[in-house]
Amino acid sequence: MFNIDFIFGASTASYQIEGSIDKDGKTSSIWDTFTKTKENILDGSDGSIVCDSYIKYKDDVKLLHELGVKAYRFSIAWSRVIDKNNNPNQKGLDYYINLCKELRKYNIKPYVTLYHWDMPQWLEDIGGFLNDEISNYFMHYTDVVTKAFDGYVSDYITINEPQCIMFLGHRLCVHAPGVKYNDKEMLKAIHNLLLCHGKSVKIIRKNVKNSTVGFAPCSRPMIPTTNDQLLYKKCYEEYYKLDRDNEYPNNVSIYSDPVFLGDYPKEYYEKFKDILPKITKEDLELINQPVDYIYQNFYSGTFYSLDKDNNLVKEPFPFGYPEGNIDWLQVVPQTLYYGPKYLYERYKKPIIISENGFCNNDVISLDGKIHDPERIDYINRYLIELEKISKEIPIKGYFYWSLFDNFEWNSGLKKRFGLVYIDYKNGNRIKKDSYFEYKKIIEKGGI
Ligand code: BG6
DSSP states (O other), X not given: OOOTTOEEEEEOOHHHHOOOTTSTTOOOBXXXXXXXXXGGSTXXXXXXXXXXXXXHHHHHHHHHHHHTOSEEEEEOOHHHHBOTTSOBOHHHHHHHHXXXXXXXXXXXXXXXXXXXXXXXXXXXXXXXXGSTTHHHHHHHHHHHHHHHTTTTOOEEEEEEOXXXXXXXXXXXXXXXXXXXXXXXXXXXXXXXXXXXXXXXXHHHHHHOTTOEEXXXXXXXXXEESSOOHHHHHHHHHHHHOTTGGGOGGGSSHHHHIIIIISSOOHHHHHHTTTTOOOOOHHHHHHHTOOOSEEEEEOOOOEEEEEOTTSOEEXXXXXTTOOBOSSTTOBOOTTHHHHHHHHHHHHHOOOEEEEEOOOOBOOOOOTTSOBOOHHHHHHHHHHHHHHHHHHTTSOEEEEEEEOSXXXXXXXXXXXXXXXXXXXXXXXXXXXXXXXXXXXXXXXXHTOO
């Protein structure tokens, strides 16, 4: 069982669920633009309707209430609440205020993510994260939101998965805006993104009484296959290695060290000495604002062992190993044991799992229900590991991804992570078996 004050929640993100992409003064976001090129998305779909949460938000809250969660993590679409002249758009703000009012009616706490990847297109047009003013725009946006939500929201997450923003959006270019950065640009953009985080935290602290603040990266932990201490140490070091797999924009320490420890890793200065962006002491202090939690999105891990010379080697997944209906999602429950353990060991902050979930090829059965035993199995296995580590270090909460099936970015509508099934033909919402299982777990307070 978890502690009595453990937060069980569910997560969503604006572009993935809201629809109504041009209502009430909303401007285009980079995802509105990116999805116009049909080849960018596996099934050519887009976020124009999806779960229709802009209209059906009261139904969303009823589903959360019946599920029994104490917390709902959703994100704000920057392009809904700030217009092209950088002024507040009251109608957009009202949508989120009404959502919060509804949540409060049922005693569900809002956890608000400020940036879950949907930058206003007009900001991308003036350089996006390469524009040195971007952190001031983000600070202004934070100021507008926190003032408008005064009395409704006290828990904020600045940025979701910086890794995906940079690696998928600007290196592989499979996510919006699909603009490739060279290394020099990448480092500058990462620094600007971290400044967005830092400046935003300062504003939240100023405007919100009793606030809690965090930052939500993602990671894929190395899982030791034995109890060998040396193997554990090597897995830990590998997890934090700056340029693991030659993918520094996708790794942990480049973002989390500056935020939680106040500086980039040593390797960063060595590796990039000729192309470093301008980094001042003031910048680093700004980025290193005190935060309350490490939020982290964990889905899967990779097994490792040692060879005869004590070198770390990746273990292949055994044939027939359970995996989700998306190429990167192998079922590795120990992810929720080792991931938090590594994070706590280095950063010493309480941890909240901001996303964890399973992608399945769900179908409506002949009885009209959605039977998803694989997802039930996934949730149970992962929560057993989380319970185990919560006896060793402070784990404050768990948000299942996602409340609904939704627009899974470049995978479109085909990939389903929800506890609630969306029938995209008619907009019907059907609770899956896993919805009832998670409800039971919440009632019991654990597995
Ligand atoms: C996380 C994101 O990467 O994983 C979510 O924060 C996303 O927004 C989820 O939906 C599932 O990943 P994918 O690749 O299916 O979109």
